[in-house]
Amino acid sequence: MNAPIRRDSASNSDSSVRLRLRTRGWPLYNSNGYRSLEKGFELDEAITFTFVRSPLRIECKDIVDQQDFTRLHCPYVQDLLNQLENSIFEEVHFFSRYMEEMKSANFFKRCLPFSCTVFKFTEKQYHAFRSMSMMVADVPKPIPIRKNKSKFNKVKPIVDFRSVKVQGGKGGDGCISLRRLCKNPLGGPDGGDGGNGGHVTFKATSNKTSLEHISSVLKAEDGEKGINRDCHGKNAEHLVVEVPIGTMFKSTVGEILADLNEDGAVFIAARGGAGGKGNHYFATDVNQAPEIAEYGAAGEELSYTIEIRTIAHVGLIGLPNAGKSTFLRAISRARPKVAPYPFTTLQPHVGVVKYDDLQQVTVADIPGLVAGAHRNRGLGISFLRHIERCLCLLYVVDTSLPEPWQQLEVLRYELGQYDKNLLEKPSGVLANKMDLVQSKENLNELELYVNNINLPLFPVSAQEGVGILPILHYVRKLYDVSCMKEESDEKGE
């Protein structure tokens, strides 16, 4: 038997994991080492292999017969996560000869935000594992935020709803003019036509993300008047207002009139009036010098409500004070206000999480909901409307409060009462404030409830920035799933 890998006297820290990671091309996680993972777990020759697995699954039974293993399901190990900071994974497999001791050391009670399978293996199998390495697929990793947050005092919430009045430009008036030249005193009518008024148009563009730049009254320019010598007035330029892709225009009665769902799509919201004809237009055989001309027509005047269909890919929902804003600050450069009183956030804030495949996922901090929100308690309806416009949802629960599952129950009840489809959106649960002592006691009962409703649970401390990486990985998964769903919906149409 080969000598087991021994603890390095220099690296006697509890959380040491030897992990060789080849980053170019397909990363190869070849981790063979040992570690003592929890204080008190100090066994000689303790050999623990840690295999990190990314979404491309390679069944372990390909390597060693699975029947030989003892399987345990444990929810969380924070220490390991800290060590593997820059890796993204779905499952961690621990291979140890000393499973019983690890169990008794309470090691598996530590939180891991993904399912974790533990295998016990024999002395003989140990050799097979020693030389084993696992091929895993490259998964997009979130790029850590390096740039400091802006020092600019004003924090901008996202504006996703606007009521606007739009008015097309008035057409220019036609001109009444009779040509009089010294050698031709009855030169006939030469009044030019007025120019057309401009339209008010909205154009979808990827450069915009909110409606904050849209004022409540939008008026296009008027056409110029016609003048003598048959000079026509100039047509006014159209007013083009850029809006984010996915902007919907509704009439005052709530009917959807337009949905700009692709880059460059245009909606003419109010047409400009046509220019009036000058008097030359009215000359006839019997009336060679008409002294009449047209006024320019007035432009259309209409009112719309404008809404963004999707304000963010992921929405953070929770009761007031659950820590939604703190979490958004932890994962992005957004700076929503954080304070220990309810309803600190009254308008949604959006942060951007960037991944190393250049994909950006937006996360919205939605104002807190309270029981009765679907009956507009605590401005609930307007907050629920924001939730409608997120592709997937993350429920944020304050785990330090007694019976934290009740928070989840209230949130899901309110969502269901407002719109049943909201409950169908891909979701996850964040058990926040895990740094507090009470939270550790409450986590188990929350976990039971969350398992019953088939949602993944992520223990996290938004304030300390612990447990963030697995959530960002999950957020990316939710994003990919919802994009695929959208694509298939479009094809179905």
Ligand SMILES: Nc1nc2c(ncn2[C@@H]2O[C@H](COP(=O)(O)OP(=O)(O)OP(=O)(O)O)[C@@H](O)[C@H]2O)c(=O)[nH]1
């Ligand atoms: N100990 C601890 N405190 C936290 C954590 N996350 C948030 N808090 C605190 O909880 C309080 C509320 O946090 P916010 O982020 O403002 O909560 P919110 O959900 O945005 O609240 P509203 O905007 O009012 O809906 C603040 O005092 C935070 O410091 C955490 O992980 N641990």
Ligand SMILES: [Mg+2]
């Ligand atoms: Mg807030």
